[in-house]
Amino acid sequence: MNLFQLRAFDAVSREGSFTRAARRLCISQPAVTGHIKALEERYDLVLFRRTARNAELTPQGQALAELTGPLFGLVEQAEDLLEANRNLVSGRIEIAVDSPHIAMPLLARLRERHPGIVVGLILGNAAETREALLAERASVAFLTEAEAHPDLHLEEIAVSRICAVLARSHPLAQRASLDLAGLDGAAMVLREPNSVTRRTFDRACRARRVAPTVLMELDSREAVIEAAAAGIGIGIVSSLECGDDGRIAALRIDGADLTNRHAIACLARRRNLRLIRAVFALATDSAKSEGAGSDR
The missing domain is CATH 3.40.190.10 (Periplasmic binding protein-like II)
Incomplete structure (x- = not known):
């Protein structure tokens, strides 16, 4: 068994990419490809399905990855132990x-x-x-x-609090804070339902029987802020994510269970x-x- 080939396989399985695996191992991408090819040919199996952007594990590859992950994790711990007296210079x-x-x-x-x-x-x-x-x-x-x-x-x-972000021209933008109940029926732009910020906000709304009007569901906090700045609706973000944007006002929302x-x-x-x-x-x-x- 060739450990260089196994190490190359482990790197690709972790990174999902031959190019990123090469960077991880500090070798060339063709060298990684060669190691994987040799491993597959020697044992007559296919370990990865190559797509345009990623390398996906086959069932045989997944089974092998479950063994090589802990194996090379221990190798990394051994390397760290042996270098424990070095300064963190690289x-x-x-x-x-x-x-x-x-x-x-x-x-x-x-x-x-x-x-x-x-x-x-x-x-x-x-x-x-x-x-x-x-x-x-x-x-x-x-x-x-x-x-x-x-x-x-x-x-x-850290602990953050859910905040509302509004365009500076919004009628509520001059307030110091908003009450959660005041958002009942309000036009809002929110993160996707699986977002932690969205789940926290939705849970608090259900507890208070508040039903905002959701105009958009967006997949990033940056998109929420841009939509709010454009005046489409009120956005919801973490207090740690408001930043310093002169186009918007970030207001605390008063109410229980609005922290993360x-x-x-x-x-x-x-x-x-x-x-x-x-x-x-x-x-x-x-x-x-x-x-x-x-x-x-």
């Missing part, structure tokens, strides 16, 4: 985030503290971010309303890896200094 870490507004300040501090560390950022909604971590495509994730999982180590770092909790997470069995510890330390230290326990 390396790479993949971080998945469902809210870049929380992650970016931390990444700036990581860059300042450890300029040799390269960060690969994976953006997605809460479910996609959690899946990236569990599938080991990411080493660290920033999750909103994360549910406990036996394979995950979680530490809370944000956590940093990693696989429990990898929590003691040196680089992961460094990222966690920066995140938790920042949370303590900024008083993350209060809703903003």
Whole structure:
């Protein structure tokens, strides 16, 4: 059995791409392709279905990935243990985030503290971010309303509050805050139903028997803000995501159960890896200094 071929297979299975796997292994893409081809020919099987954009595991490939993932995870832990006395002067870490507004300040501090560390950022909604971590495509994730999982180590770092965003020309834009009941029948532009922010808002509306008029369902917070700025309707975003946009007013919504909790997470069995510890330390230290326990 050729471990170079297995390592190439493991990298492609994690990344879903021959090109990204090559970057992960610091070798050429043709070399990765050659390793996979040799492995498939030697054992007379097909491990991946190639599409225009991705490499998808076949059933045989999925079965092999379930073995190589833990295997090379242990190899990475062994490498980290052997290099425990080195300073963090180089390396790479993949971080998945469902809210870049929380992650970016931390990444700036990581860059300042450890300029040799390269960060690969994976953006997605809460479910996609959690899946990236569990599938080991990411080493660290920033999750909103994360549910406990036996394979995950979680530490809370922030609490945000649901806010309304309105065009500056909107009749309600000059108010200091809005009552949730006042949004009954209001024209609104919201995230897709699977969004954590949307689920929190919908749950609070049901509890208060508030039924807004949903004009649009959009797949990103940026699209919600753009629609609100254009005057299409009132948008809903996290208080951490409002930014500084002169076209909109961001108003607190008064009412119960309108907060979301944000956590940093990693696989429990990898929590003691040196680089992961460094990222966690920066995140938790920042949370303590900024008083993350209060809703903003």
